[in-house]
């Protein structure tokens with residue numbers, strides 16, 4: 001049995017929901033993409049359509 005926990009990406013403006021298994025974990029928070037995990041220093045958005053974060 002696999003427990004999949006869905007969490008909203010820790011990026012404030014991000015609308016994405018990710019499973020903790022697939023998310024990028026950084027400092028105890030879960031993000032939907034590396035760009036979000038990096039705080040959008042270099043990249044805008046998260047490559048997920050419809051998400052306007054970054």
Ligand SMILES: [Zn+2]
Pocket residue numbers: 009014015016032045046048051053
């Ligand atoms: Zn997103």
Ligand SMILES: [Zn+2]
Pocket residue numbers: 011012013014035036040045046053054
């Ligand atoms: Zn983001």
